[in-house]
Amino acid sequence: MTLQEIGAAAKQASVIMNRMTVNEKNAGLSAVAKALVANASRIIAANDKDIAEAKKNQMSEALLDRLRLTEERIEGMAEGIRQVVALADPVGEVISMKTTPSGLQIGQKRVPMGVIGIIYESRPNVTADAFALCFKTGNAVILRGGSDAIYSNTAICEVIREALQSEGLPADAIQVLQDTSRETAQEFMRLNQYMDLLIPRGGAGLIRTVVEKSTVPVIETGTGNCHIYVDESADIEMAVNIIVNAKTQRLGVCNACESLVIHEAVAKEAIPAICQALYEHQVEIRGDEIARQYDEKIVPATEEDFGKEYLDRIISMKVVPDIDAAIAHINTYNTGHSEAIITKDYGNSMRFLNEIDAAAVYVNASTRFTDGFEFGFGAEIGISTQKLHARGPMGLLALTSTKYIILGNGQIRK
């Protein structure tokens, strides 16, 4: 099939999906969850081919682990889909309806986007997760995964399509691009005729390419150079506790803390305490000149360090003279993801909340909470770091658009 044909098939499926009731969508998702478990061995057999190929290409053990599917992981995928069944469907809600002076009733109704494209890297569980969220909101999805996971993704897609068909639902609600070449990916990013939204999920390079090349509207997800600012009035014990959690609770995630900003008035007390706690977790600290005066094991930071998302046991540290400098530093280097202040001062907490330009701004809490589940959305398609349409964790609502519905009885414009 050509990309045009794939796009047309998705569009056609989306028209049928737009008419589906929540009961029908939930029945489809339940059938899919069941089918994934029932076909686990078939999916694992396909995954084995990807794993064999990846080993031949000397893939690292960490990446192999992300790629590998087991019965337990497939059960996890099915469980994720069952959780989506349990979520409320935002589609169909009429947000507001007003009557104009001439008697027109004007309302705004939530509707599916239509066709959503997702470009992602090697974790094959994204195939099932993304499908479930798109399906629940009445959107057809076209998935372009990495070549590393093509057998796994194709097998998962086939199982889902069969399950949908057996329920009398449109199989083209999900399609996986078989051609994983870069050329096809670039053509995919320009499929405006059929595609309403494109979401890249993956590393900074992938996201940059999609933003650069796509003519379809994009929601930029992810990279997080997240800061914690320890204010003059901070409770140092709380600061240490939150910093350790935000840096070490999980290293490779976008809401992990990558950068510390310390008010100089508390540097003497805070820096040794923070360093000691982080060293216990084998974290390397790269600090500026002033920071290094308080702990000799701090490695000198380069300019590049302050802008870096390490995703590793490394953190940068900057000492500032006041909150203005802290806000300026964070607004210069952050990636618009999650930023926290540790403070007892009301005025400074307000300034931080108002002036930091990011999707999620925290007072006295760990940046690790920026997550669709923690925010109570029940699921997440990604975390938006752009300001258009959706910002922060994206749940089902981010996959919907609106439409004005206007009910009249013959009104014309004067």
Place this chain on the structure above:
Amino acid sequence: MTLQEIGAAAKQASVIMNRMTVNEKNAGLSAVAKALVANASRIIAANDKDIAEAKKNQMSEALLDRLRLTEERIEGMAEGIRQVVALADPVGEVISMKTTPSGLQIGQKRVPMGVIGIIYESRPNVTADAFALCFKTGNAVILRGGSDAIYSNTAICEVIREALQSEGLPADAIQVLQDTSRETAQEFMRLNQYMDLLIPRGGAGLIRTVVEKSTVPVIETGTGNCHIYVDESADIEMAVNIIVNAKTQRLGVCNACESLVIHEAVAKEAIPAICQALYEHQVEIRGDEIARQYDEKIVPATEEDFGKEYLDRIISMKVVPDIDAAIAHINTYNTGHSEAIITKDYGNSMRFLNEIDAAAVYVNASTRFTDGFEFGFGAEIGISTQKLHARGPMGLLALTSTKYIILGNGQIRK
């Protein structure tokens, strides 16, 4: 100034603007309205240069009229700004705030976008209109108008900057690109480092170019191939009345009706009545074979006619066997703007509302109502025909983003 410098200046202004109170913003806007009127002769003198240039280049009288500024039009610009003063500012509203089981308070707050770019064609009043809406929502704006209006736009911009400065507000809240070359426009569309949103306002060609070339998130505005479907059960008199209004009340607007779809069961009664009424307004009708059986003056329509936004005294007409064919025809040819059904049938009205894929879907009313003022927003920056972020008429709310604010007392993630 280079584009980088312009971007950086706008960004810096946006930081200050983010801290401005509504009172400060309104004081700035009032000062601007006053200054525009006080400096009318200076603006008209600049406009005279554009007009002289345009005449030299044989600009058509219609376009000259769009370009021309008079005292009355400048008073109109000032009045538009005063109306924006009167509007409620959506910035700062906390849409929702919930407390999680661990005691975190998570809220979503409306915030300015930051820096907004606008690319537009020759009407210089857009300079003041767009500034006012952006300023009210705390956004700095960079305007790239056409070379035709460069003297007018620059003069308006200067007057606004002086007024802001006299109020102690940042002049860089508005900047007009002096270099109107295509190369600079293309570089402008890639100013992601500083610009959060780009809105093209103008013809289909301009919008296509911006969607094609921009890496900054875009809201596509405008073109409207709007349909009116006369259902089997339509009140024919109401249909005629609405069609005449939607086609002829104003010709050159995106919410004007460009295409009629007629159920064959009422063709015999409806077509002659519609034709007669439209002929009285000198409208040419281009119809399919079946339509032409009912009125010999109907010109044969080509495939191209059904997809065309005429913005002129021309309309296309298609006869369909049932509502399914009507919906399919409209969803094939529409541009996602405004579509109407004329019907007495409950089921068909519901199907039309649910299944037509457009920003505004009407039952028994003229498509001409799709407009920020008519919808009660008090102002309009354009009409979005895309599904991301904003769909339909865009008021102040469309120029805002949101930010999560999270208030804790030491919470860490388990």
